[in-house]
Amino acid sequence: xxxKLFFLLAASLLTIANVHTARADVxxxxxxxxxxxxxTQPFNTVFTGSFTYDSTTNTVSNLTGTLNEAxxxxxxINLTYVVSGGTGxxxxxxxxxxxxxxxxQNSPNTFNGGGSAPGTGNAIYYGWPSAPNxxxxxxxxxxxxxxxxxxxxxxxxxxxxxLATAQLNQLAYADCTNLGMMGxxxxxxxxxxxxGMAGTMGAYPIAEVITLGSLxxxxxxxxxxxxxxxNYPALFAPAGATTETSGVYLYRYYSATKGYLxxxxxxxxxxxxxxxxxxxxxxxxxxxxxxxxxxxxxxxTDxxxxxxxxNYPALFAPAGAATETSGIYTYRYYSATKYYLxxxxxDNDVYYMGSNGVQQKAxxxxxxxxxxxxx
Numbered sequence: 001x002x003x004k005l006f007f008l009l010a011a012s013l014l015t016i017a018n019v020h021t022a023r024a025d026v027x028x029x030x031x032x033x034x035x036x037x038x039x040t041q042p043f044n045t046v047f048t049g050s051f052t053y054d055s056t057t058n059t060v061s062n063l064t065g066t067l068n069e070a071x072x073x074x075x076x077i078n079l080t081y082v083v084s085g086g087t088g089x090x091x092x093x094x095x096x097x098x099x100x101x102x103x104x105q106n107s108p109n110t111f112n113g114g115g116s117a118p119g120t121g122n123a124i125y126y127g128w129p130s131a132p133n134x135x136x137x138x139x140x141x142x143x144x145x146x147x148x149x150x151x152x153x154x155x156x157x158x159x160x161x162x163l164a165t166a167q168l169n170q171l172a173y174a175d176c177t178n179l180g181m182m183g184x185x186x187x188x189x190x191x192x193x194x195x196g197m198a199g200t201m202g203a204y205p206i207a208e209v210i211t212l213g214s215l216x217x218x219x220x221x222x223x224x225x226x227x228x229x230x231n232y233p234a235l236f237a238p239a240g241a242t243t244e245t246s247g248v249y250l251y252r253y254y255s256a257t258k259g260y261l262x263x264x265x266x267x268x269x270x271x272x273x274x275x276x277x278x279x280x281x282x283x284x285x286x287x288x289x290x291x292x293x294x295x296x297x298x299x300x301t302d303x304x305x306x307x308x309x310x311n312y313p314a315l316f317a318p319a320g321a322a323t324e325t326s327g328i329y330t331y332r333y334y335s336a337t338k339y340y341l342x343x344x345x346x347d348n349d350v351y352y353m354g355s356n357g358v359q360q361k362a363x364x365x366x367x368x369x370x371x372x373x374x375x
Contacts, residue, residue: 118190
């Protein structure tokens with residue numbers, strides 16, 4: 001049967017009054033939080049981690065990462081526990097976002113007197129003075145390590161949005177493990193305006209960057225389909241229809257409303273056609289629709305890479321390769337075809353290179369992005 005696609009949303013429906021809550025989708029994100037360390041320059045303390053986020057319930061889960069604390073050089077502390085009773089377990093930041101902490105030990109107890117609230121216990125290790133000082137035990141990289149450590153991050157309602165100053169200032173870290181001790185005092189990083197004291201060596205948060213984690217290119221289409229079903233059931237029912245492919249189209253057929261909703265990988269456009277038939281109508285690019293549907297939005301470069309994978313699988317496979325950077329290039333390497341595809345920040349041109357090692361120019365990004373529906 002010939003694929004029929006239908007008009008996504010009538011203009012009369014695109015009013016704020018008619019927007020309903022979208023069906024929940026959970027996505028993976030990466031996070032890097034940096035704390036300025038005036039006493040150890042040029043080295044800062046950095047937390048590098050990942051988490052998943054449910055935009056409907058505003059819930060962060062699966063937060064893990066490593067703390068590269070400036071005083072101990074390249075040594076990493078693995079933070080893997082989000083524990084009940086700990087500071088910032090999906091706690092509101094007062095700005096619409098969530099504060100979440102991840103710990104070294106499976107316990108929130110970090111500072112003297114118990115608990116982990118930044119600025120408490122005079123930054124003295126938990127159990128002082130009766131418990132052994134953590135600096136007498138193994139390091140955090142060895143079994144039986146004493147002391148605790150944590151990183152406290154902020155996840156805004158839109159995780160990809162930059163933090164407001166009031167959110168950034170709530171970030172914190174603590175290192176009460178072996179190498180982070182200064183006598184009985186732990187290494188910490190806090191903002192004095194929020195917690196009443198700066199870090200024990202003057203450290204305070206200066207940056208947090210959240211980026212979208214590994215995500216299948218088709219997940220963007222699915223997020224839009226789910227949003228349309230939840231907000232416009234009169235057009236897209238039953239919800240949860242099977243996603244299928246036909247040629248360049250990824251689509252869903254809705255048996256109750258006898259319509260099709262689809263996205264073309266050839267041009268990145270969304271199409272609509274209902275039970276009345278007629279020619280499919282173009283309704284803009286997927287790239288433009290994603291933020292309207294509160295879906296994750298790929299960078300223009302990632303959008304272009306996804307388009308190339310869908311349209312030139314003989315060159316760029318497997319699809320969904322990780323995006324990396326090296327010097328002036330943002331690129332993906334395709335292990336099955338041994339091809340590279342990249343964009344140069346020096347001239348904003350798109351390049352590709354096969355197993356012969358010969359780099360070739362595909363054209364300016366300014367021309368290819370509109371062609372791929374990525375602008």
